[in-house]
Each structure stands twice: as structure tokens, then as C-alpha cells.
Amino acid sequence: MAADMGYMHRPVELLSDPRKLQKSARSVVSLGVSYYPGDHPENEGGGRVARYAWGLDYHEVIKGRLFRLREELEEELDVRIKARGFTDAVPLLERSAAQHAGLGFFGRNSCLINDEIGSYFFIADLILDLDLDPDLPGEGTCGRCTRCMDRCPTGAIKAPGVVDARLCISYLTIENREEIPRDLRQKVGDWAFGCDVCQEVCPYNKTKASRSRWPEFSGEAGSGPYLEIEEVLKIRTDEEFEERFGGTPLTRPGRAGLLRNCCVAAGNLKLAKAVPDLVRALREDPSALVRGHAAWALGEIGGAEESLGEAAETERDTWCLKEIGLALADGTTDATLG
Ligand code: B12
Ligand code: SF4
Ligand code: SF4
Structure with missing residues (x-):
């Protein structure tokens, strides 16, 4: 265990x-x-x-x-x-x-x-x-x-x-x-x-x-x-991360880990105001872990099918591509039901 x-x-x-x-x-x-x-x-x-x-x-x-x-x-x-x-x-x-x-x-x-x-x-x-x-x-x-x-x-x-x-x-x-x-x-x-x-x-x-x-x-x-989820989602480098969270216990999961967590929280909170930063993370973040969880969050919040579709064209990481695919499928299901 x-x-x-x-x-x-x-x-x-x-x-x-x-x-x-x-x-x-x-x-x-x-x-x-x-x-x-x-x-x-x-x-x-x-x-x-x-x-x-x-x-x-x-x-x-x-x-x-x-x-x-x-x-x-x-x-x-x-x-x-x-x-x-x-x-x-x-x-x-x-x-x-x-x-x-x-x-x-x-x-x-x-x-x-x-x-x-x-x-x-x-x-x-x-x-x-x-x-x-x-x-x-x-x-x-x-x-x-x-x-x-x-x-x-x-x-x-x-x-x-x-x-x-x-x-x-x-x-x-x-x-x-x-x-x-x-x-x-x-x-x-x-x-x-x-x-x-x-x-x-x-x-x-x-x-x-x-x-x-x-x-x-x-x-x-x-x-x-x-x-503040939007603020954390903007952090792209370890240096920026250390500057923001150094000296606190929050450095433990590392930059990618904390951004991953913020994506999941945003998805669960259905945080519409975080969508622009989630889309940016999906396009730009250097970590596949972050991009994949950003895709999941966008799927949960809904309404970002276009950005997910674009990311599907350019993403090279197999796991991320799967997450994007599943997020798009979830979105379609929501739209059909709703
Ligand atoms: C690994 C670890 C974790 C892991 C595993 C947690 C776990 N329960 O084992 C994870 C990452 C999940 C974790 C989470 C948390 N952790 Co932690 N963690 C540790 C760490 C590093 C080792 C713990 C360990 O060895 N676990 C393995 C099991 C076998 O060990 P144990 O529970 O001590 O085992 C005893 C019991 O099983 C007991 N026992 C035996 N038989 C029976 C039968 C019954 C009925 C009962 C009730 C007990 C019992 O005897 C065993 C031997 O001591 C310790 C620090 C350390 N070096 O001890 C901190 C520590 C346990 N964590 C701590 C804290 C604060 C947390 C969190 C509250 C943090 C949070 N808010 O997110 C959560 C609490 C989750 C929870 N319910 O346990 C504190 C706990 C303080 C306290 N008052 O108890 C510690 C002591 C750190 C510290 N120095 O302050 N943690
Ligand atoms: S909630 Fe507290 S008192 Fe109740 S079983 Fe759990 S540890 Fe024990
Ligand atoms: S998930 Fe939360 S409630 Fe459950 S054991 Fe871990 S710390 Fe406790």
C-alpha cells in the first residue's frame, strides 16, 4: 500500500x-x-x-x-x-x-x-x-x-x-x-x-x-x-516556481506536480475563469503531465473543444493525446446530454 x-x-x-x-x-x-x-x-x-x-x-x-x-x-x-x-x-x-x-x-x-x-x-x-x-x-x-x-x-x-x-x-x-x-x-x-x-x-x-x-x-x-489556480497555472520554469514557493512545504511535489494538482482542482470546481490559463498550459507547458491534466480539466469544465481539437493536431506525447481524446469524448457526451 x-x-x-x-x-x-x-x-x-x-x-x-x-x-x-x-x-x-x-x-x-x-x-x-x-x-x-x-x-x-x-x-x-x-x-x-x-x-x-x-x-x-x-x-x-x-x-x-x-x-x-x-x-x-x-x-x-x-x-x-x-x-x-x-x-x-x-x-x-x-x-x-x-x-x-x-x-x-x-x-x-x-x-x-x-x-x-x-x-x-x-x-x-x-x-x-x-x-x-x-x-x-x-x-x-x-x-x-x-x-x-x-x-x-x-x-x-x-x-x-x-x-x-x-x-x-x-x-x-x-x-x-x-x-x-x-x-x-x-x-x-x-x-x-x-x-x-x-x-x-x-x-x-x-x-x-x-x-x-x-x-x-x-x-x-x-x-x-x-x-490562486490561475496564478499557479502560469508558472513555466523551476526558477519561477522556487521564487514563488521556496521556503514553504509546497515545493515537495515540484512544479509539474503542483500544476497537475491545480488542473484537477480547477476541473472539479468547474472553474470557468481558469479556462484561458488551462488552454495556455495545454499548448505551452513543457511537462506532458501538466498538459494531460489541463486537457482533463478542460473536458470537465466544457466549452473548450476547439482548443482541445487544435492541441490534438500538435501534441506528440501519446499519453497526452489519449487524455485529449478522452476530454473531447467527455465534452461530446455532455453536449449530447445537455
Ligand atoms: C509515509 C508518510 C505518509 C504517507 C502514508 C501515511 C500512512 N498513514 O502511513 C502519506 C503520503 C499518505 C501521508 C499522509 C499524511 N501525513 Co504523513 N507521513 C509519512 C511518514 C514519512 C511515514 C509514515 C509511515 O511509516 N507509515 C507506515 C505505517 C505502517 O506507519 P504508522 O502508521 O506509523 O504505523 C503504526 C500504526 O500502524 C500502528 N498500529 C499498529 N497496529 C495498529 C492497530 C490499530 C487499530 C491502530 C489504530 C494502529 C496500529 O503501529 C504502527 C507502527 O508505529 C511519517 C513520518 C515518519 N517518519 O514517521 C509522516 C507522518 C505520519 N505524516 C504526518 C502528516 C501530518 C500527514 C498528513 C496529515 C498530511 C496531510 N494533511 O496531507 C496525511 C495524513 C494521512 C493519514 N490518514 O495518514 C505526520 C503525522 C502527525 C500525527 N499527529 O500523527 C507524520 C508523523 C510526520 C511528522 N513528523 O509530523 N503520510
Ligand atoms: S474520526 Fe477520530 S475518533 Fe473517529 S475513528 Fe477517526 S480518528 Fe478515531
Ligand atoms: S484521502 Fe484524505 S481523508 Fe482519506 S486517508 Fe488520505 S488524508 Fe485521510
Whole structure:
């Protein structure tokens, strides 16, 4: 169920033993960092961004503070500490470490839930060559609730705690480098980066989530809750992309990946005002991935048969040609029905 995330196929002994990451490891200090920036305002035609990515790149923001924590520990305990600090960057089962450290329990959506703040938090770790008394493991329960499993748009939560990444919108829009499978595109809805549905419906978040105290994670610090789809569709080079999104988590899927996502969101929103930029992307974008998804979006929105027809004359990529053909066929069906 790990799709093409190669690191997930590593042996469990590696994923569960911090000594594989630092030979001298004796303890793991596991930290929870709330990123909750509030809820999405009503969508007025943008590509929806998962809450964890509204602000600045959490890897960098948290890393700086982990180093300071190590320094403070050294001062407090008057010892030199060899440490390795990271968040979401190494092959270690971070949720398992955090659960052992008492930060929360596994929800059926597989996220770690903390009884006081819900699940909108990052997990960060400091591996130390210092013997510390362990905390008690986190406890808690979902009770009879199954909301996340029932409401996941793609049915990705196959069993309690088991997420099929191949179906998960978070995977499809962030880690995935290929096309978003045609049968899943409509289910992606307006999500342009990540997905929060299985956390939004969670009663723990509805009652306990309180805003992060870290200004770096607020919408104002980074790209915010929605992307302006037309603006993103105009980005043609990696340099422009880096200039616009550098320093935020949105660089992860790369330029072509983010434009692909915006095409799908535009198609699902039936965003007529994005048609000129979709047509331009279909004609000009250097990436076949973007051109093919632009064709799909135009097929969903309708009314762009002429541009699709022209593109069919000049397009050389076989997959794109197929997408254009299918988009034209969808358009014809709509017109016949309508
Ligand atoms: C790969 C990955 C993904 C993949 C796969 C997700 C998955 N559920 O496995 C994708 C791209 C889909 C993804 C999505 C998201 N991710 Co992610 N992801 C990771 C990563 C890098 C590895 C996770 C992993 O190894 N999964 C494989 C499975 C086997 O591992 P696991 O769930 O930890 O396994 C435990 C459970 O199965 C549990 N268990 C065993 N038996 C049972 C039985 C029951 C009943 C239950 C409930 C549990 C349970 O024990 C296992 C061992 O710990 C971690 C960072 C890290 N290094 O850990 C972040 C991480 C899990 N992601 C995170 C986040 C924030 C997200 C998203 C919310 C982002 C978003 N908004 O789009 C979504 C949430 C989707 C979801 N419902 O999981 C956070 C989670 C924080 C938290 N509070 O839990 C992490 C920890 C990153 C971080 N450092 O903060 N992610
Ligand atoms: S992140 Fe979205 S697609 Fe993935 S399991 Fe949760 S609700 Fe389903
Ligand atoms: S929505 Fe319900 S089942 Fe899912 S994680 Fe939250 S409490 Fe558990």
C-alpha cells in the first residue's frame, strides 16, 4: 500500500531502531508541535491546501528549535550531548516513538491523537546519547467512532490504522510524481496540496484543536489556505516556481506536480475563469503531465473543444493525446446530454 515511496519498503528493524540512525543513541525525546492555523474560509475558487502546509517549511522551522533544545539540555544538565534532531525526514516510525513517549494514541485514521490538542501536530525527535527515564505510553481510544473511515473521499482507510497510500489524496497530490489516476481525479475535489478530511471530521479536533502558537505556521507566513489556480497555472520554469514557493512545504511535489494538482482542482470546481490559463498550459507547458491534466480539466469544465481539437493536431506525447481524446469524448457526451 506504500505506492512508490521506496523508503517505506525498508525493513522494519531499520524503521523501528533509532540506533540505526545514531549508533550512540540511548533515548528518543519525542515532541509534538501544533501547527493548527485555524479552519479554511469558504472556497471562492482556489486550490485547497492542507493545514500543515499553510505556513513556512516545518522541517527548517522545527530543526532550528531542536538544536536550541539540545543546547538548553546541555546547559541544564551540564553535560555534552551527542544528538540528532529531525522531523519527517528520516526512516523512523515517528508516530510509534511518539506513542511510546506518551504523546498520544493511534486514531483509526492512523494519525496520532493527543487528548488535549487533537491531531493537528507535527512530531519531532531528538535522538540523544543520554539515558532518560521513559514516560508512560500514550493511551486513548476512538470508541465506537468511525467517521474518518466513513468520510475519506477515496476510501483509503482500509482498516483501523491502515491507510492505502495509493488511494490517499495526500499521497496523490504530494509524493506522487505521475498522473493522478483518472478514476480518482473527481474524488480529489478541490484539494491542491494534501488532504485534511480524516482529521476535520475527527471529534477530537472539533473540540480540542487550538491554534498553534508558532507564527511560522500561520497562513500569513506562507501560501495560506488556498492557491490562486490561475496564478499557479502560469508558472513555466523551476526558477519561477522556487521564487514563488521556496521556503514553504509546497515545493515537495515540484512544479509539474503542483500544476497537475491545480488542473484537477480547477476541473472539479468547474472553474470557468481558469479556462484561458488551462488552454495556455495545454499548448505551452513543457511537462506532458501538466498538459494531460489541463486537457482533463478542460473536458470537465466544457466549452473548450476547439482548443482541445487544435492541441490534438500538435501534441506528440501519446499519453497526452489519449487524455485529449478522452476530454473531447467527455465534452461530446455532455453536449449530447445537455
Ligand atoms: C509515509 C508518510 C505518509 C504517507 C502514508 C501515511 C500512512 N498513514 O502511513 C502519506 C503520503 C499518505 C501521508 C499522509 C499524511 N501525513 Co504523513 N507521513 C509519512 C511518514 C514519512 C511515514 C509514515 C509511515 O511509516 N507509515 C507506515 C505505517 C505502517 O506507519 P504508522 O502508521 O506509523 O504505523 C503504526 C500504526 O500502524 C500502528 N498500529 C499498529 N497496529 C495498529 C492497530 C490499530 C487499530 C491502530 C489504530 C494502529 C496500529 O503501529 C504502527 C507502527 O508505529 C511519517 C513520518 C515518519 N517518519 O514517521 C509522516 C507522518 C505520519 N505524516 C504526518 C502528516 C501530518 C500527514 C498528513 C496529515 C498530511 C496531510 N494533511 O496531507 C496525511 C495524513 C494521512 C493519514 N490518514 O495518514 C505526520 C503525522 C502527525 C500525527 N499527529 O500523527 C507524520 C508523523 C510526520 C511528522 N513528523 O509530523 N503520510
Ligand atoms: S488524508 Fe484524505 S484521502 Fe488520505 S486517508 Fe485521510 S481523508 Fe482519506
Ligand atoms: S474520526 Fe473517529 S475513528 Fe477517526 S480518528 Fe477520530 S475518533 Fe478515531
